[in-house]
Amino acid sequence: MSDQKMDSERRNLILATTAAGSVAVVAAAVPFVGSLAPSERAKAAGAPVEADIGNLKAGEKMVVKWRGKPVWILRRTKEMLASLETTKDSLADPDSKEPQQPEYARNTQRARPNPNPDTGKDGDDYLVVIGICTHLGCSPSDKSAEGNWHGGFLCPCHGSQFDLAGRVFKSQPAPTNLEVPPYKFLSPTRILIGDDSGAGTSSEA
Numbered sequence: 209m210s211d212q213k214m215d216s217e218r219r220n221l222i223l224a225t226t227a228a229g230s231v232a233v234v235a236a237a238v239p240f241v242g243s244l245a246p247s248e249r250a251k252a253a254g255a256p257v258e259a260d261i262g263n264l265k266a267g268e269k270m271v272v273k274w275r276g277k278p279v280w281i282l283r284r285t286k287e288m289l290a291s292l293e294t295t296k297d298s299l300a301d302p303d304s305k306e307p308q309q310p311e312y313a314r315n316t317q318r319a320r321p322n323p324n325p326d327t328g329k330d331g332d333d334y335l336v337v338i339g340i341c342t343h344l345g346c347s348p349s350d351k352s353a354e355g356n357w358h359g360g361f362l363c364p365c366h367g368s369q370f371d372l373a374g375r376v377f378k379s380q381p382a383p384t385n386l387e388v389p390p391y392k393f394l395s396p397t398r399i400l401i402g403d404d405s406g407a408g409t410s411s412e413a
């Protein structure tokens with residue numbers, strides 16, 4: 209074999225090795241980048257979940273899964289909000305004094321102000337609660353207004369009733385209100401569930 213031929217074969221081998229190395233680097237980079245987004249396992253373990261509420265109309269509810277639990281986001285109408293004052297005397301814990309929710313949920317609406325300019329000065333029309341009955345864990349259903357009942361939620365298992373802020377009525381099997389998870393508004397149309405850091409914890413936040 210001539211020296212010239214040997215040089216040519218060695219150069220080809222070096223090029224092939226370098227190309228294979230480049231492929232390996234790219235292949236290794238893809239799973240790493242992908243792992244920056246929360247995986248299903250991370251979500252199940254408690255990673256925050258973002259919800260787009262931009263298309264939710266007044267009176268509509270959407271459900272988002274967080275930590276394997278259904279979180280309801282209900283955009284309440286002005287009538288629904290007004291009904292919360294009328295239910296007060298019939299409730300077990302109208303001011304949500306039980307330590308089961310963030311500080312900003314300890315008010316009649318059990319909600320924090322939303323920066324949506326369409327919501328008026330109150331901006332508290334979004335109810336965010338975990339849709340699991342606090343008695344034995346069934347899933348309450350929506351119950352629309354009828355007669356003196358202004359609407360709310362009814363647990364099909366043992367009949368616990370909750371108002372439109374997820375507050376349980378007196379003398380029901382469920383001992384406490386539906387739980388409000390930590391959350392914050394990222395913008396007027398996006399909610400982050402599972403993380404309220406940096407957004408303040410009071411009802412004014």
Ligand code: FES
Pocket residue numbers: 341342343344345346363364365366367368381382
């Ligand atoms: S589980 Fe809801 S009332 Fe018993």
